[in-house]
Amino acid sequence: MLAAAYEMLSEAGLGGFSIDAVSRRSGVAKMTIYRHWPSRAALLLDACSRMATPAEVPATGDLRGDILQLASGVARQMQSKRWSSLLPSIIDAAERDPELAALHARQNAAVTAAFRAVIDRAKSSGELPDGVDTTAMIAMVMGPLVYRRWFSRETIEPAFVETVVDNALRTFRAVPVARPKD
Amino acid sequence: MLAAAYEMLSEAGLGGFSIDAVSRRSGVAKMTIYRHWPSRAALLLDACSRMATPAEVPATGDLRGDILQLASGVARQMQSKRWSSLLPSIIDAAERDPELAALHARQNAAVTAAFRAVIDRAKSSGELPDGVDTTAMIAMVMGPLVYRRWFSRETIEPAFVETVVDNALRTFRAVPVARPKD
Numbered sequence: 001m002l003a004a005a006y007e008m009l010s011e012a013g014l015g016g017f018s019i020d021a022v023s024r025r026s027g028v029a030k031m032t033i034y035r036h037w038p039s040r041a042a043l044l045l046d047a048c049s050r051m052a053t054p055a056e057v058p059a060t061g062d063l064r065g066d067i068l069q070l071a072s073g074v075a076r077q078m079q080s081k082r083w084s085s086l087l088p089s090i091i092d093a094a095e096r097d098p099e100l101a102a103l104h105a106r107q108n109a110a111v112t113a114a115f116r117a118v119i120d121r122a123k124s125s126g127e128l129p130d131g132v133d134t135t136a137m138i139a140m141v142m143g144p145l146v147y148r149r150w151f152s153r154e155t156i157e158p159a160f161v162e163t164v165v166d167n168a169l170r171t172f173r174a175v176p177v178a179r180p181k182d
Numbered sequence: 183m184l185a186a187a188y189e190m191l192s193e194a195g196l197g198g199f200s201i202d203a204v205s206r207r208s209g210v211a212k213m214t215i216y217r218h219w220p221s222r223a224a225l226l227l228d229a230c231s232r233m234a235t236p237a238e239v240p241a242t243g244d245l246r247g248d249i250l251q252l253a254s255g256v257a258r259q260m261q262s263k264r265w266s267s268l269l270p271s272i273i274d275a276a277e278r279d280p281e282l283a284a285l286h287a288r289q290n291a292a293v294t295a296a297f298r299a300v301i302d303r304a305k306s307s308g309e310l311p312d313g314v315d316t317t318a319m320i321a322m323v324m325g326p327l328v329y330r331r332w333f334s335r336e337t338i339e340p341a342f343v344e345t346v347v348d349n350a351l352r353t354f355r356a357v358p359v360a361r362p363k364d
Contacts, residue, residue: 088274091332095267112334128223136326136342139334140349143325144318146333151272152294152321153287160318167322167353171345 001026001033005047009086017044041093041100045107048083048090055114061128066118068165071141075156078149088150112138132172140168183208183215187229191268197326199226223282227289230265230272232290237296248300250347253323257338260331270332294320312362322350 006028008017019040023030037043057071078084094101112180122128144164148154186208190199201222205212219225240251260266276283297320304310326346330336 020287052226084276086323088270088277092270094335095270101335108333108335111326135334135336136345139326139336140346141331141343142333143327143346144321145330147324147325148248150325151328152290153276153283154317154321160321163318163353164325167349169350170352 001028001036004028009044009047009082019043028128039097039100041090041091041097042103043102044086044093045090045100045103048086048107055111057114057117063118063122064165064169066119066122067115067141067169068162070114070118071145071161071165072158074142075158078145079156084149110148112142115141128172137172139167140171141165183210183218184229186210187225191226191229191264201225221275221279221282223272223279224285226268226275227272227282227285228290230268237293239296240301245300245304246347246351248304249297249323249351250344251346252296252300253327253343256324256328257340257343260327261338266331268288294324297323310354319350319354323347324351 001022003021005017008021008025017040019030019033019037022028022043023033035044035045055070055073058066060066060069088134090100090104094104117136119132119134119137121130123130123132141164145161148160149158183202187199187204190203190207199222200217201212201215204210204225205215215225219228237252237255240248242248242251272282272286276286295316298316300317301310301314301319305312305314323346327338327343330342
């Protein structure tokens with residue numbers, strides 16, 4: 001079912017994507033599909049979340065390496081994977097559908113789960129203070145990438161990702177390398 | 183023309199918005215409308231750009247105050263103005279229409295023009311090094327706000343805006359207040 005949805009999206013993009021078309025392709029009755037996914041957008045969201053390879057929790061040995069690996073992976077996927085051009089239509093639909101908005105927020109939390117794991121580990125090891133606001137730190141890393149991809153429409157260079165990561169680490173008092181004093 | 187489009191959007195949102203409806207409301211022939219705005223999305227984009235009050239260049243006396251004022255204004259508008267729930271549909275359409283993507287990037291540049299002015303002024307006065315990458319700095323401020331509004335769907339508190347601004351300023355070596363050494 002989701003495989004059929006996934007294939008359709010990969011081949012044709014959003015254009016030909018509908019519950020009707022997915023039903024035809026998968027041979028599953030429309031009513032059955034609607035029982036699991038109340039709308040086209042919900043099915044789209046679920047199919048997309050499978051298109052985005054969920055990041056594994058890295059273990060490079062230090063927090064900067066871990067966060068940089070995750071952020072670089074996100075930047076790469078945003079610029080190459082089909083889901084990245086489908087995501088705005090989900091965000092758009094979520095603006096007018098509270099249920100879909102909640103679903104989208106949950107999916108976003110799943111996408112950023114590896115960030116959370118890495119940050120929690122750094123808190124346990126003392127590399128980050130316990131009081132660090134995890135969601136704020138994630139927003140500080142993800143935000144500038146998201147902004148470049150969908151708002152200013154600029155290329156996301158590796159040097160930019162590094163600046164963003166170092167920026168967030170410095171704010172949360174955890175830059176592990178010696179830096180010149182301001 | 184744009185006034186009619188603006189009113190329709192303000193009243194009914196995206197639902198009832200079409201070139202047809204705008205033509206009916208304004209009394210302007212459809213062909214005339216199409217001559218100026220090749221698509222519904224282009225007209226939508228233009229109408230939205232007028233809904234977002236363009237920020238004036240602040241003059242609080244220091245860079246931090248200026249950037250904070252701009253960022254707070256953006257955060258406030260994102261959470262209260264109608265255009266903020268219309269923007270994703272423009273971004274979505276821009277993914278499949280290069281011309282609209284270029285238009286959207288230009289509109290985004292206009293929205294962030296006041297940031298640019300403030301950063302340029304700080305470079306002239308020596309408050310920021312000449313070499314600062316202006317678009318990177320803007321991405322660092324706008325990104326986390328955008329991420330919270332449309333991706334993680336969290337409230338943007340004033341304290342978060344302050345953290346984001348201080349974060350960016352620190353990275354670009356321009357925090358004007360004394361800070362404890364790390």
